[in-house]
Amino acid sequence: MVRHSEFTPSGDARSALAEPEPLGVRGHAMRTAQLSAWYGAQQAIDGISLPIAPNRITAIIGPSGCGKSTFIRCLNRMHEVTPGSPRVNGHVYLDEQEIYAPGVDPVRVRRLIGMVFQKPNPFPAMSIADNVVAGWRLVGGYRQKNLDEVVERCLREAALWDEVKDKLHQSGASLSGGQQQRLCIARALAVEPEVLLMDEPCSALDPVATFKIEDLMLRLKERYTIAIVTHNMQQAARISDYTAFLLAGDDRVGRLVEYGPTSEVFTNPRDRRAEDYITGRFG
Amino acid sequence: MNLLQPDASLRRRQALDRLFVALLVASAASGVVVLLLVLGYVIWRGAPALNPAFFTQRPLPYGEPGGGVAPAILGTLTMLAVASAIGIPIGIGAAVYLSEYGRGSFANVVRFVIDLLAGLPSIVVGVFVWALVVRQLVGNYSGIAGAVALAIIMIPIVTRTVEEILHLVPTTLREASLALGVPRWRTILFVVLPTARAGIITGVVLSLARAGGETAPLLLTALGNQFFSFDLTQPMAALPVQIYNYAVSPYEDWHTKAWGSALVLIGVIGTLSLVTRLAARGRTGR
Ligand SMILES: Nc1ncnc2c1ncn2[C@@H]1O[C@H](COP(=O)(O)OP(=O)(O)OP(=O)(O)O)[C@@H](O)[C@H]1O
Ligand SMILES: [Mg+2]
Secondary structure, three states: OOOOOOOOOHHHOOOOOOOOOOOOOOOOOEEEEEEEEEEOOEEEEEEEEEEEOOOOEEEEEOOOOOOHHHHHHHOOOOHHHOOOOEEEEEEEEEOOEEOOOOOOOHHHHHHHEEEEOOOOOOOOOOEHHHHHOHHHHHHOOOOOOOHHHHHHHHHHHOOOHHHHOOOOOOEHHHOOHHHHHHHHHHHHHHOOOOEEEEEOOOOOOOHHHHHHHHHHHHHHOOOOEEEEEOOOHHHHHHHOOEEEEEEEOOOOOEEEEEEEEHHHHHHOOOOHHHHHHHOOOOO | OOOOOOOHHHHHHHHHHHHHHHHHHHHHHHHHHHHHHHHHHHHHHHHHHOOHHHHHOOOOOOOOOOOOOHHHHHHHHHHHHHHHHHHHHHHHHHHHHHHHHOOOHHHHHHHHHHHHHHHOOHHHHHHHHHHHHHHHHHOOOOHHHHHHHHHHHHHHHHHHHHHHHHHHOOHHHHHHHHHOOOOHHHHHHHHHHHHOHHHHHHHHHHHHHHHHOOOHHHHHHOEOOOOOOOOOOOOEOOHHHHHHHHHHOOOHHHHHHHHHHHHHHHHHHHHHHHHHHHHHHHHHOO
16 A cells, blocks of 8 residues: 655645545644633633644643643544533544534544543453454454454554463453553554544553654554654654643643644743743743 | 550550451351351251152142142243343343433433332332233233233342443443444443443342342232243242242141242242353353
């Protein structure tokens, strides 16, 4: 399969929402416009407008509680299934198609925009192998696929194959926290999404596994568009092409304070609060 | 000075500690003792009635030697099966609704009604089913009326236990499935319910045990039967009813048979729980 890694302007990118097309031919762009989200009466993020470039890694950084997880969960319509009366206002576009438009199926949105969560959440009642292909098994219609091949390929991509190849039929819960997280990454890759959202995927990992995941992300961006939340400044600097900095004010509502190419944000931030955070003076 | 030297307060703490552990062991033990007392007494009184004929023959009129409670065993199993077929799907369905979708006022009404139903004396259920099914729908005492009464008793037990269990399934598992692009209903069916399987089985077993021992509603609905009958539109025998009939009789021999039937009922319900649990375990052990 031919895969282009050149930057494609979002305008002429093909629409993933409108019709299924050959997967992975070209990364898809995302963009939010004036995105706000609430839990009940408490607003969590306010008016965030952010581009997420295709075939690039966009890092989202900011102090704890500033709404990074909330923001990233709005990007694949996971916010609306959170307990606690969630609400979203504003726009999220995938290839300039509004994912919150009436008539758009959230199930399809989540299939196209995969997610790895902050806490590893493998299915405890399933074996390791079944966890990897859970997306196919649970949805059905996978008969034409060779699932064993998918298991091996995705576990290799997630740098977990060597550790689990002899116990593929044990429970997913029998792994260490870091291994579970890589299992969750393999599971997200297995359904071949177009965009990958990662919420602090390395917070439970040791430096070696972290390096493997970063390496994986750098390889994946040839095919996918990636957004990653991270608390680790070095990680953002190492792997991301663009960096967005969110910050919550005294009202505990997160706003976008700084966005730009990572090299600029890290060497020459325009906002003083972003500079303070990045240089470690607060946060 | 020795920092680790035991002092008076430590000794007091250790004594208190031992006291509390002793209290806990005592309460656990008294539970076991009560159960063993009941079981032992029933065995002691009922065992003389047990012989092969007791399990294979129908009850005989007083004075004729032999006879058994086979129709009652089969009737109880039949009515429990029909009651389960009605009550367990409704109970689990209601529980899934309450736990996965139940936010608004309708859910609160359902919860309230289920609680009322759970607290309803079973004789009231019996009278209701008698009025509706026995008098109106079927026209006579019947096995199906008994099964409906038992189902009504099972529904709130299944619903409340299963709902509690479903709340214990971590939200993160539902999210993991939804984020893979799995529709909500498939997530519930293939992720939430299998994860909660053990708890669901417990709820089902509890409801079976409770329904299997109900007497009052069956007297008003299934009535009892001295003959073998699998016709759900006709009166049907049941172990609790058989126990009642034997126990209220003036004959010493029938009293022994009542104890024997009680022992059989304990055995039937114990076997049912065991089979349910084993069947559920067997299905996952692949
Ligand atoms: N389910 C929820 N119900 C109510 N409030 C919530 C919920 N989840 C998050 N919040 C609130 O929304 C705000 C943003 O939370 P969010 O999880 O997005 O922060 P975060 O930037 O991801 O923090 P961290 O870096 O610690 O993960 C916080 O004030 C938090 O208390
Ligand atoms: Mg977070």
